[in-house]
Amino acid sequence: MSTQRSVLPCLCLAVLFSVTILFLDGFDQEAQAKQEYRDAFFTVYAGAVGTTIETVPSRTNHCGVCHWRFNGGGERNPYGARLQEVLGVHDTFEEDILSIQSEDPDSDGYSSRSEIEDLTPYTNTPTFPGLTPANVGNVSRVDVAEIQDHLVPGSDTIPPDVTVIKPNGGETSPISAVLTNTIPSQTGWKSRLIIIGNTSGKVNIRIAS
Numbered sequence: 369m370s371t372q373r374s375v376l377p378c379l380c381l382a383v384l385f386s387v388t389i390l391f392l393d394g395f396d397q398e399a400q401a402k403q404e405y406r407d408a409f410f411t412v413y414a415g416a417v418g419t420t421i422e423t424v425p426s427r428t429n430h431c432g433v434c435h436w437r438f439n440g441g442g443e444r445n446p447y448g449a450r451l452q453e454v455l456g457v458h459d460t461f462e463e464d465i466l467s468i469q470s471e472d473p474d475s476d477g478y479s480s481r482s483e484i485e486d487l488t489p490y491t492n493t494p495t496f497p498g499l500t501p502a503n504v505g506n507v508s509r510v511d512v513a514e515i516q517d518h519l520v521p522g523s524d525t526i527p528p529d530v531t532v533i534k535p536n537g538g539e540t541s542p543i544s545a546v547l548t549n550t551i552p553s554q555t556g557w558k559s560r561l562i563i564i565g566n567t568s569g570k571v572n573i574r575i576a577s
């Protein structure tokens with residue numbers, strides 16, 4: 369009896385140890401796989417490295433392209449969920465990623481490729497292909513203020529400051545005359561009426577100044 373009592377705890381510990389090893393091994397494999405997906409994404413979209421969709425001060429080298437939780441793991445956002453559906457379908461992860469880039473999984477009106485690669489005419493791209501103002505409340509482990517301007521492609525909302533150099537007042541010039549402007553962006557703008565004309569007529573242009 370004494371032998372049985374001493375062997376049983378040993379067996380239990382051995383089983384627990386084996387299960388723990390298997391669990392940790394599985395965890396390591398999952399983490400490695402996710403790192404490979406991340407590496408593949410930023411290989412395909414190398415221009416996005418260093419931008420908000422790749423790293424932010426509150427969570428460097430984050431996993432927010434695919435996961436609600438910016439440190440990775442857990443439920444995926446719409447882009448991550450869609451990518452998960454095609455992972456392994458093609459020969460490489462890069463091809464899996466490219467295969468869905470024309471889709472719009474977060475339904476914000478912009479394809480994932482546009483959100484990630486169209487740097488003009490937008491001023492806030494790359495944007496997250498799986499996040500929108502409507503669902504950004506689901507993210508965690510990140511300072512939302514650092515990402516909220518990079519959810520949907522958009523243009524600069526600060527009107528330009530326009531200085532008209534030619535003509536600069538009173539004189540006439542051909543309608544086809546080219547205005548030379550300096551256009552730094554700043555706040556506190558207002559509209560100004562500028563009249564450009566020749567002997568056959570004139571064109572009124574209202575611009576911001």
Ligand SMILES: [Ca+2]
Pocket residue numbers: 471472473474475476477478479480483497498
């Ligand atoms: Ca989108």
